[in-house]
Amino acid sequence: MTAKTNYSRRQLSLLVILRVLIGWHFLYEGLSKLFNPDWSSVAFLLDSKGFLSAFFQSLASNPEVLKVVDFLNVWGLILIGLGLILGLFTRISIIAGIALLGMYYLSHPPLVGYTFSVPSEGSYLWVNKNLIELASLAVLLVFPSWNHVGIDRFIFKNNRV
Amino acid sequence: MSNTENNNPEGVSRRDILKGMATVPVLGAFAYAFYRKRKHSRQLKNRILENIDISPDKDTEPVKSITGKKIRLGLIGFGIRGPQIAKAAGFLHPESVENLKMSAAKNSADKRYNDFIEQEDLNVEVTAVCDIFSVYAEKARQTGANIERKGKGAGFSDMPVIYDDYRELLADNNVDAVIIATPDHWHAPMAIEAARAGKHIYCEKPMSWSVEETYALRKAVKESGVVFQLGHQGRQTEAYNKAREVIDNNVIGAVNLIEVTTNRNTPNGAWVYPIHPEANEKTIDWKKFIGQAPWHDFSLERFFRWRCWWDYSTGLSGDLLTHEYDAMNQILGFGIPDKAVSSGGIYHFKDGRTVPDVLHTVFEFDDYDLTMMYSATLANSKPRGKIIMGHDGYMEVGSSLTVYPDRNSRRYSKKMEEGIIDPTIPILSYVPGKKSIDAVTSATEQYFAGRGLLYTYRGGKRVDTTHLHIKEWIDSIRSGNTPSCNIDQGFEEAITAHMGTMAYREGRQVKWDRENEKII
CATH class of the missing domain: 3.40.50.720 (NAD(P)-binding Rossmann-like Domain)
Known part of the structure; x- marks a missing residue:
């Protein structure tokens, strides 16, 4: 079982550092939105391009749906961030993080010919930071560190290493 | 693992606690950084907005059904x-x-x-x-x-x-x-x-x-x-009321120049409206159409595209300048101008019309030390907006409102030196539906706000200004x-538009005799 994998000290440290860094990023993205009374995902959704753009734009067209989307996004980011940093329900946090990043990526795919109203700060072709962060989370999922370092040690005692 | 306690799934050792809680201090660091960041942006906003008092958006009044007699x-x-x-x-x-x-x-x-x-x-x-x-x-x-x-x-x-x-x-x-x-x-x-x-x-x-x-x-x-x-x-445009507050608060300093524009480039925009297939001399009462206008034989063009002829229309002045003027009169309350000059011509639509398709009219308001320039074209649609220019900054007014500082402003020179105000970034931005008029501290926010993308669907439903x-x-x-x-605002609007039209048609400077209420 991968859940009981043993790592060298260096391997484990770097896995935990990567997990905490991604968690920090999620937590800040969530909190900065929570504390901005005017924040809404509407502009981001309306700016969507690509084969799923109709779906993302439809989320923005209904104020009630939009409220739910905003709520799930903000609290999703915050809870995923806390989960990654603390190693708390880490597995489900990572999976949720991958899903969220997947949606960000698919709503704004950096494909040839697409330009978005907020230009990104770097240069991207097919691969952008969302995709790299997503892949990093996938790595963290198959190299579990939460049974070593994280509150999950107390919750899932059978997997403790 | 050598530690025997680890083999007992039920027990919790000191080592367990250390490993389990190892990343908790990260949250402390996060909280500290988050607090510093928020404090910094709050201070920045406060410094930018020092001595500027713009009211927040009123909550939309609950819509009440009007009772009483129909x-x-x-x-x-x-x-x-x-x-x-x-x-x-x-x-x-x-x-x-x-x-x-x-x-x-x-x-x-x-x-x-x-x-x-x-x-x-x-x-x-x-x-x-x-x-x-x-x-x-x-x-x-x-x-x-x-x-x-x-x-x-x-x-x-x-x-x-x-x-x-x-x-x-x-x-x-x-x-x-x-x-x-x-x-x-x-x-x-x-x-x-x-x-x-x-x-x-x-x-x-x-x-x-x-x-x-x-x-x-x-x-x-x-x-x-x-x-x-x-x-x-x-x-009824909320951004105009906010613009008035910006002026009253002296945010952009003394205003000496206003630029308002019309930018259209379609047949419809140039009043070449479609002609109804059922329209003819039998279905239209032509005599009643003519009214006080000079007689002309029945003409479907003239009936449907009447804005193209002085006989029935007031041209760009009456149709579009009036909107721009009324917006500025609402914001600045300057009334009827003292002088007007105009120039322009029929450059693009050589369809027999008598009203110009490119027109510039310059109005002077002596008591306000102010000139308003109206620039109109029906042959290009580059948006040029409405801009109110003051010594300390300028304001772009539309459905939203953006105030930029001037790089040579005296009022903001100290803050620009300190790096609190950046002349390339607006100091104020207002978008309808947003909860407050705000100092702009994030580039992303400004980018969206400038495109009217933010807040469109917030604050309930959009309401037609008409x-x-x-x-x-x-x-x-x-x-x-x-x-x-x-009727008083209407009077000011009509006289101003007529001054612009007369200046164009008579090729001279037209003046307003305030004492006798006469155009001379």
């Missing part, structure tokens, strides 16, 4: 603008309702059907209609009868009466108030007679076609005491208050 409307003129105003008053032809419905079914982002259905009921009814083109008259009647805002299969109950002559409509005791949406040369004659008949008036802009009738209309409205509203729905303008008129009729674009 106000009975007569619609005069039902071409292009007439149906739009009727819609704003709550009446739309069943076919148009059906079209909106279908368009909403195809595209869920199209909210026009829903917006119309949810538009407040103003407790008014249409009892009479008048249009000299019989097809439009019948359309007006069916529109007025569609009280349930239904599409296909709408049942008509009480049909409004069709009058061939507006005088008969004005004599009808079942009409309390009229909406005038005819060609320009009919606005004042109809409004004067309506006032004399004691009917309240909503009149499309410009208020008058000739200078003389402007005085006569003001006199008639003041003597009769009817409630008069001129159709500048821009009066609806608000009609509602204000109806409310005023009930309460006896004066609406925002009343």
Whole structure:
């Protein structure tokens, strides 16, 4: 079982550092939105391009749906961030993080010919930071560190290493 | 693992706790960094907004159904603008309702059907209609009868009466108030007679076609005491009220120059409207169309595209300059200018029209040390906006509002040196529906705000400004208050537009004699 994998000290440290860094990023993205009374995902959704753009734009067209989307996004980011940093329900946090990043990526795919109203700060072709962060989370999922370092040690005692 | 405790799944050792909680201190560091960041941006905002006091957006007032007796409307003129105003008053032809419905079914982002259905009921009814083109008259009647805002299969109950002559409509005791949406040369004659008949008036802009009738209309409205509203729905634009506060707060310093523009590049924008297939000498009462205009033989072009001829129209001045002027008069309250010069010509639309398609008019306001430049083209659509320029900054006004500091401002020089204010980033931004007028501290926020993408769907539903303008008129009729674009504002608008037109047509500087209220 991968859940009981043993790592060298260096391997484990770097896995935990990567997990905490991604968690920090999620937590800040969530909190900065929570504390901005005017924040809404509407502009981001309306700016969507690509084969799923109709779906993302439809989320923005209904104020009630939009409220739910905003709520799930903000609290999703915050809870995923806390989960990654603390190693708390880490597995489900990572999976949720991958899903969220997947949606960000698919709503704004950096494909040839697409330009978005907020230009990104770097240069991207097919691969952008969302995709790299997503892949990093996938790595963290198959190299579990939460049974070593994280509150999950107390919750899932059978997997403790 | 050598530690035996680890083999006991139930036990919790000191080592377990250390490993389990190892990352908790990260949260402490996060909290500290988050606090510092928020404190920094709050201080930055406070420093930028020092001595600037702009009110936050009022919460949208709960929409109340107007009670009391129904106000009975007569619609005069039902071409292009007439149906739009009727819609704003709550009446739309069943076919148009059906079209909106279908368009909403195809595209869920199209909210026009829903917006119309949810538009407040103003407790008014249409009892009479008048249009000299019989097809439009019948359309007006069916529109007025569609009280349930239904599409296909709408049942008509009480049909409004069709009058061939507006005088008969004005004599009808079942009409309390009229909406005038005819060609320009009919606005004042109809409004004067309506006032004399004691009917309240909503009149499309410009208020008058000739200078003389402007005085006569003001006199008639003041003597009769009817409630008069001129159709500048821009009066209801929240960003203009905020712009006024920005001026009152002296945020951009002394204003010496204003630039307002018209930028259109379509046949429709240049008044080349489609000609109705059923229009002919039998369906149109041509004599009634001519009215006070010089006689011309029957012409479908002239009937549908009347804005292209001075005979019936006031050109760019009356049609589009008036909107820009009224917005600025609302923000700055400068009234009638002292001088006007104009230049331009018919450069693009060589279709026999007599009104120019490129026009520049410069107005001077002596007491305000201020010039307003109006620049219009019907042959290019580059948006040039409305810009109010002051010594300390400039303001771009539209449906949103953005204030930029000037790099040579005296007021902000210290803050620019300290790096608190950056002349390339706006100091204030207001977008309708946003909860506050704010200092802009994030580039992303500015990027979205400038494109009007933010907040569009927040703060509930979007409301048509024409609806608000009609509602204000109806409310005023009930309460006896004066609406925002009343006869005095209308007088200022009409005289200003006439000054611009005269300066163009006579090729000279035109002046306003304030003492005697005469254009010289």
